[in-house]
Amino acid sequence: MADATGEKLSKNELKRRLKAEQKTKEKAEKEKEKEKTAVENGAASAKKAGNGDINEAEISPNEFFKLRSTAVEELKKNPDTHPYPHKFNVTLSLENFIEQYNNVISDGVTLDVTVSVAGRIHSIRNSGAKLIFYDLRGEGVKIQVMANARGYVNEDEYAADTNKIKRGDIIGIEGSPGKTKKGELSIIPKKVIQPLFRMKYIW
Structure with missing residues (x-):
């Protein structure tokens, strides 16, 4: 064959x-x-x-x-979701945020002022669907971000924005200084501009 x-x-x-x-x-x-x-x-x-x-x-x-x-x-x-916007206007560094508000806010109080800060997310702690805590670090210091759906521009945007945030992201926050009932200085976001990754800071 x-x-x-x-x-x-x-x-x-x-x-x-x-x-x-x-x-x-x-x-x-x-x-x-x-x-x-x-x-x-x-x-x-x-x-x-x-x-x-x-x-x-x-x-x-x-x-x-x-x-x-x-x-x-x-x-x-x-x-609309591009991660590298050209700039984010920061009104306070994290260090100045701590210096300016740490000793003037009572426990459980949120001030009726809006500031803008930016930093890198180091940890995320969920406390239910509508309350998330972040550790925001930069310039050698850390502040807490207390993201609450009730204080955000609206609940739909809150869900969409917080779902995008991951550990290691650099984010910008527009919000109000406040303290938790346990006395921890925090910023309560009205809007999170995120993730910024390679943003240019405007001090």
């Missing part, structure tokens, strides 16, 4: 070659299926990253970086 090239083959040799071809074909199909699964998993991870469904404390730094990079690329597709 001859193969396609005219070479004479025994039945056993022909069977061996056909079997090898079949294995090669099956291997190629498996690789293709793996690639498809990887793409689907990547898309699912990106979606989770955007929706805040992933526990960031449980993933590796490399995976966190990949998820955030994917989320940033998604934000870039829409001018």
